[in-house]
Amino acid sequence: MTSTHDTPLALLGYPQGTGRALRDLGLTAVSVPEGPLLEVLHACTALAFQGALVAANLQAGMLAVTQPDSAAQRAGSADVLAFVAGRAAHATCTLPDALLDALEDSGYPVRGARALLIGQGGDLGAGLALTRLGLGSLTLAAASHPEAEALARGLPASLKAHVTSRSDPALVTLAERADLIVLTAGPLPPGVLQPFHALLDLTGRAGGAASRAGSALVPLTRLPELRLARRLHHATGQRFAPDVLKELAGVLG
Known part of the structure; x- marks a missing residue:
């Protein structure tokens, strides 16, 4: 895990002040307007946001304004974005891989x-x-x-x-x-x-x-934090231990 950095993480669809919950991870996170989505994403790229976590109510609309990978296309939604200058945001859905993580964890x-x-x-x-x-x-x-x-x-x-x-x-x-x-x-x-x-x-x-x-x-008790760990890795490039994300996963949904 790296130390605090200045490259912000965008929170799409989350209430103002949600970013405070990520400070203990050394992340600077900012709630941004919900739309128009394409304009918001262009602004995030221009302002050098590294990535974005997407709230549930906006996830289905991400495919039309981003570059979705195969996981997002199959799921019909994206819960996290990574920004690259001059390119459409790279979008994915982390639920499939997080589900496999949770099943492995359950022992089923x-x-x-x-x-x-x-x-x-x-x-x-x-x-x-x-x-x-x-x-x-x-x-x-x-x-x-x-x-x-x-x-x-x-x-x-x-x-x-x-x-x-x-x-x-x-x-x-x-x-x-x-x-x-x-x-x-x-x-x-x-x-x-x-x-x-x-x-x-x-x-x-x-x-x-x-x-x-x-x-x-089949117990899926750790699915929320396992999924959040994958979302944060996609958005920031940093790996966080799921065990430290349980409370935060409850905040971010």
Whole structure:
């Protein structure tokens, strides 16, 4: 970890005064106006901001005004930017890699698992990072069948995959073939969870359903600080230990 530096970090969509929470890390952070986004990003580059953390309400709009990498394109959003003079801001979504970090930290054996991913759009795109851990098979349940088919085009050819919609009456039957249920967005469809399932809940709202069904809940307790560590590295080039970021992750969301 380096010492305090003068190159500021932009906070897009965060309230004034949020930057004070980053001082203990040796970072100078400044809340900047939310828009017009393209003008704000040009100003950040001109003022030599090093990078930017993007609040949740602005993340979906980043792809149209930045240079998004493949992770941001699959997720349909970007949570952090890095500025390079004379070029569009480099944008990424850190959730996929942070999710893999959290799963490794949890000790849950993903390799070989038969997974059912339930969500919509970019949220499912972020959850597809699990395919990098050697899933045995995958069923994608998106908001619609065409949306699931579009997401499936980017899957490894060697992965046994099935696509459906989250409203498909056969979803409960399909869930019986899975041992890992991954909820990335929206409510959990009724009847999906069974006692033999493990639930990976990215929404943070399905724990009660897992308890009622007798399903195991894969712990993701360190996901916020693991994700913030990746965001700060992209924005500043500095590496911070996730353990020192827990309180800050709560502030930044």
